[in-house]
Amino acid sequence: MATAAPEIRALTASAFRAPAKFTEFCRNGGKPLGGFVDGETIRGSMNVTFETIDPGTQEVLATVCEMGEAEVARAVAAAQKAFNGQGAKSWRNVDVEERIRLVNKLVELCDRDRDVLLACEIFDGGKVSELAEGDFTQIRECAQYFSGVARRIKLGDGEAMKVADGVKGFTHREPWGVVAGIIPWNYPIVLTSWFMFPALLSGNTILIKPAEDTPLSALYIAKLAQEAGFPAGVINVLPGRGEITGHAIAEHPGVRYIAFTGSPGVGQAILRTCDRHGTRMKRELGGNGAAIVLADADPEVVARMVGKYTNQHYGQTCCTIHRVFVDKKIADDFIDAQTQFFKELKIGYQADEGTQLGAVINATQRRRILQAEQETVARGAQPLLGGGDASVSGKNGFYLKPSLYRTTPELNVNPAEVFHTYATICPVSSAEEALQLANSSPYGLGSSVWTKDIERGVSLAKQFRDGTGQVNCHNSIAYGLPYGGQGISGGPGGGVNCEETFLDYTQVKAVYVADYPA
Numbered sequence: 001m002a003t004a005a006p007e008i009r010a011l012t013a014s015a016f017r018a019p020a021k022f023t024e025f026c027r028n029g030g031k032p033l034g035g036f037v038d039g040e041t042i043r044g045s046m047n048v049t050f051e052t053i054d055p056g057t058q059e060v061l062a063t064v065c066e067m068g069e070a071e072v073a074r075a076v077a078a079a080q081k082a083f084n085g086q087g088a089k090s091w092r093n094v095d096v097e098e099r100i101r102l103v104n105k106l107v108e109l110c111d112r113d114r115d116v117l118l119a120c121e122i123f124d125g126g127k128v129s130e131l132a133e134g135d136f137t138q139i140r141e142c143a144q145y146f147s148g149v150a151r152r153i154k155l156g157d158g159e160a161m162k163v164a165d166g167v168k169g170f171t172h173r174e175p176w177g178v179v180a181g182i183i184p185w186n187y188p189i190v191l192t193s194w195f196m197f198p199a200l201l202s203g204n205t206i207l208i209k210p211a212e213d214t215p216l217s218a219l220y221i222a223k224l225a226q227e228a229g230f231p232a233g234v235i236n237v238l239p240g241r242g243e244i245t246g247h248a249i250a251e252h253p254g255v256r257y258i259a260f261t262g263s264p265g266v267g268q269a270i271l272r273t274c275d276r277h278g279t280r281m282k283r284e285l286g287g288n289g290a291a292i293v294l295a296d297a298d299p300e301v302v303a304r305m306v307g308k309y310t311n312q313h314y315g316q317t318c319c320t321i322h323r324v325f326v327d328k329k330i331a332d333d334f335i336d337a338q339t340q341f342f343k344e345l346k347i348g349y350q351a352d353e354g355t356q357l358g359a360v361i362n363a364t365q366r367r368r369i370l371q372a373e374q375e376t377v378a379r380g381a382q383p384l385l386g387g388g389d390a391s392v393s394g395k396n397g398f399y400l401k402p403s404l405y406r407t408t409p410e411l412n413v414n415p416a417e418v419f420h421t422y423a424t425i426c427p428v429s430s431a432e433e434a435l436q437l438a439n440s441s442p443y444g445l446g447s448s449v450w451t452k453d454i455e456r457g458v459s460l461a462k463q464f465r466d467g468t469g470q471v472n473c474h475n476s477i478a479y480g481l482p483y484g485g486q487g488i489s490g491g492p493g494g495g496v497n498c499e500e501t502f503l504d505y506t507q508v509k510a511v512y513v514a515d516y517p518a
């Protein structure tokens with residue numbers, strides 16, 4: 001086993017240059033990119049624009065129009081019209097095979113313009129190509145999975161049951177109507193797909209609110225959706241800041257359901273707004289993932305695997321590992337190996353060959369991470385690698401070094417999601433102690449156990465207070481299995497990517513029918 005360890009490496013960039021089509025899209029003939037509402041590109045009545053930058057250089061990629069209350073109202077009206085179909089055939093009644101045909105067409109167009117969408121992830125999102133390419137595959141996989149679900153799960157009337165003499169009852173399941181997806185910046189293509197396909201295939205019309213840091217892929221997908229032939233108003237894209245555009249969406253009573261992915265604090269605030277309006281809301285929020293390493297594990301191999309997951313998108317992955325609990329018997333070897341792995345990470349520009357640790361998304365994140373590093377030490381952790389700023393020759397991006405700390409069970413050094421290549425390692429006396437510490441976090445997204453004893457690993461993994469428990473793997477996602485959070489990491493519902501997700505985009509009513517009174 002130990003000989004395989006050096007082959008376990010971090011996700012790595014191949015050299016990537018922006019295709020001309022991406023540059024043209026961003027330049028947009030010298031005009032800011034508009035929102036997409038009712039089949040049209042619109043500028044927005046506020047006349048406010050914002051710039052989206054490459055985090056690795058801070059160069060402006062595109063200027064984008066911000067959508068305000070008026071544009072949100074217009075998008076909701078267009079989506080309602082498309083759902084109910086005044087005159088035209090309504091999206092709610094479009095045959096499922098026709099919805100699948102349009103979705104497939106959109107996927108084909110995404111495949112045709114793969115390089116443009118990869119450029120969005122790499123330049124706008126700051127990703128290395130190996131990760132961006134993996135993300136891109138999710139468009140097709142997600143569409144295919146939910147097309148299958150849409151064929152299997154029939155909406156409409158359920159079987160009638162006798163309720164009383166002369167009275168029968170049945171369920172009626174139907175789409176919500178207008179639903180909104182509020183998307184974070186870290187996985188724009190993946191999370192837009194995870195929202196868009198189940199929501200559309202179950203018969204809803206949609207509003208997509210991309211993150212202000214990464215609006216480009218959703219705007220490009222809107223263009224492709226129009227080319228694919230989606231009727232006007234079925235897909236609307238509303239770029240802008242959370243407190244302006246996102247807030248206007250949450251405040252609009254015509255939005256029946258909101259799928260929010262982002263940070264717990266923002267999710268909780270939107271939930272309060274939704275409650276005021278009676279809007280249903282699903283939350284997929286942040287995490288502070290744990291890895292438990294048992295004494296039988298090979299410390300070098302597992303340290304490299306844990307390091308790889310900790311560094312996925314430079315730690316800007318919701319379910320990634322930030323807390324490691326390792327059996328004391330192998331702790332020193334494990335710590336040496338993970339320190340070595342972090343030291344070897346190649347810091348660089350995300351589109352340059354060989355980069356493994358690129359710039360974080362923006363200046364605010366950089367500040368938050370630096371502050372978290374200081375707080376970790378102030379709470380008593382011993383720095384193994386202290387983090388701090390990094391520089392990359394010729395690039396003015398938000399570059400940071402990885403950070404790694406040794407800690408002890410009585411210290412709570414790492415209470416909140418840090419969102420960087422950052423981890424604390426705590427030597428423990430038993431798996432039970434590790435589990436108790438792992439579960440002491442208010443988050444509950446995804447954690448893992450690392451051991452050769454699969455049965456024991458499975459037994460421990462099932463005891464995590466998390467939506468996802470894993471053995472010898474991490475950041476795991478598969479269509480057909482729910483991906484969701486417990487604690488402050490999310491809820492309610494079955495998470496994303498499973499049949500329950502599809503049902504979440506529908507409402508069920510009970511219908512009672514009594515014989516007319518004699």
Ligand code: NAD
Nearest residue numbers: 183184185210211242246247262263266284285286287318
């Ligand atoms: P964020 O909460 O700041 O923003 C998420 C989205 O909400 C953005 O589109 C933003 O514009 C919008 N928003 C912000 N304030 C708003 C408001 N007041 N009203 C309405 N909308 C508002 O999160 P982020 O920094 O973009 O993303 C990182 C977070 O997302 C991390 O916590 C990460 O763990 C989490 N995340 C979770 C998952 C998951 O599946 N559980 C996946 C990816 C990211």
